[in-house]
Amino acid sequence: MLYHLLYPLHESISVFNVFRYITVRSIGGAVTAFLIMLLLGPWFIRQLKQRQIGQVVRDDGPETHLAKQGVPTMGGVLILAAITISSLLWAKLDNPLVWLLLFVSLFFGMIGAIDDIRKIKKKSSDGLSAKGKLLLQVFGASVVGLFVLLHPGYDGLLSVPFLKNIHPDLSWFYVVFAIFVIVGASNAVNLTDGLDGLAAGPTVISASVYLIFSYLAGHAILADYLQIPYVQGAGELAVFCGAMVGACLGFLWFNAYPAQIFMGDVGSLALGGALGGVAIIIKQEILLAIVGGIFVMEAISVILQVGYFKISHGKRIFLMAPFHHHFEKKGWHEPKVVVRFWIVSIILGLIAVATLKLR
Numbered sequence: 001m002l003y004h005l006l007y008p009l010h011e012s013i014s015v016f017n018v019f020r021y022i023t024v025r026s027i028g029g030a031v032t033a034f035l036i037m038l039l040l041g042p043w044f045i046r047q048l049k050q051r052q053i054g055q056v057v058r059d060d061g062p063e064t065h066l067a068k069q070g071v072p073t074m075g076g077v078l079i080l081a082a083i084t085i086s087s088l089l090w091a092k093l094d095n096p097l098v099w100l101l102l103f104v105s106l107f108f109g110m111i112g113a114i115d116d117i118r119k120i121k122k123k124s125s126d127g128l129s130a131k132g133k134l135l136l137q138v139f140g141a142s143v144v145g146l147f148v149l150l151h152p153g154y155d156g157l158l159s160v161p162f163l164k165n166i167h168p169d170l171s172w173f174y175v176v177f178a179i180f181v182i183v184g185a186s187n188a189v190n191l192t193d194g195l196d197g198l199a200a201g202p203t204v205i206s207a208s209v210y211l212i213f214s215y216l217a218g219h220a221i222l223a224d225y226l227q228i229p230y231v232q233g234a235g236e237l238a239v240f241c242g243a244m245v246g247a248c249l250g251f252l253w254f255n256a257y258p259a260q261i262f263m264g265d266v267g268s269l270a271l272g273g274a275l276g277g278v279a280i281i282i283k284q285e286i287l288l289a290i291v292g293g294i295f296v297m298e299a300i301s302v303i304l305q306v307g308y309f310k311i312s313h314g315k316r317i318f319l320m321a322p323f324h325h326h327f328e329k330k331g332w333h334e335p336k337v338v339v340r341f342w343i344v345s346i347i348l349g350l351i352a353v354a355t356l357k358l359r
């Protein structure tokens, strides 16, 4: 919005010329979202406490988690508010990709909110049925997949990191692939969100990498030089990614151990959906498996654990899944597990950026 209001005045007030630069607006988006979280966080936590919107902790988890009973949850509502307000302030509003990414984030946030509210009302950790949640997620993701496939200038070609000349054409199957990426990312972040700061940290790193890739994908000359798909208008998604970075950093201020607030499914499903959405929209889909490697490893640990548990009639691969609990069970303190996962996430982020040249 600020671009539309202030840039036209740049001839009389020259400083407003800066609003034309995506880099400036991405940083503006990040700082604005961060400040919204920092300034409204304490108030929001008080509101959650007054309304007794507190976490119901399962009794079959690590004993250390029982002390977390009642921690205010659904902090994702404030995260989404910060991302939305900041994006609407700093992004160009005549860009359909920005609205598409806002849609998928808020739609997945709505799914999570329904789940959270049901859990809180029922005072149990069972929320929306798995089938109901999945159907809603598939619908939301299919909107993005269809938009991308039918939008002028898009195609069903896949980008493969490290292999610049390989572009498999999925054609209509690209919609199914897009659903897999977005729904998979959403649920993977959801599973990861099981320790203080464990989901927000890697999300900051992933959104930072996608901020860079969005800027490059939307820049015709740089995209051509780096041999990545040029996506007209993708640069504006750097502003959205900046808002995600700022909002998650602001959330971390309160979610760092010992957490004063959890993001809830409203936050984890939305952030995962947003990361999956931006990966599809800027045509950097497989890259998410690298930069979001922590999320992928967490989801795979659950798939392996549940699968082996069933075929072995009760045996386990990990002491507990998702595998952040495995390290807790091995005696690692929670902050140590979280910071070590952040370290791995940062290394994966650097490798993801390196794919721009290693190809």
Ligand code: 57M
Residues within 6 Å of the ligand: 055, 056, 057, 058, 059, 060, 061, 062, 065, 068, 073, 074, 125, 190, 191, 192, 193, 194, 195, 196, 197, 198, 255, 259, 261, 262, 263, 264, 265, 268, 302, 305, 306, 309, 316, 319, 320, 321, 322, 325
């Ligand atoms: C999402 N939710 C956390 C919080 C957060 C199939 C199975 C693997 C499913 C999985 C599951 O239920 N996942 C749901 C994980 C929960 O966090 C809430 O949920 C939101 C995110 N969705 O925002 O509102 C708990 O996580 C802890 N937490 C923190 N700090 C945070 O910042 O400490 C969350 C955020 C919170 C709090 O304790 O209550 C969760 O873990 O439920 N199930 C599991 O993850 C369970 N694993 C399991 O059952 N493993 C079995 C299966 C695979 C065979 C096994 O390994 O044998 C674990 N989770 C819990 N207890 N709580 C273990 C049992």
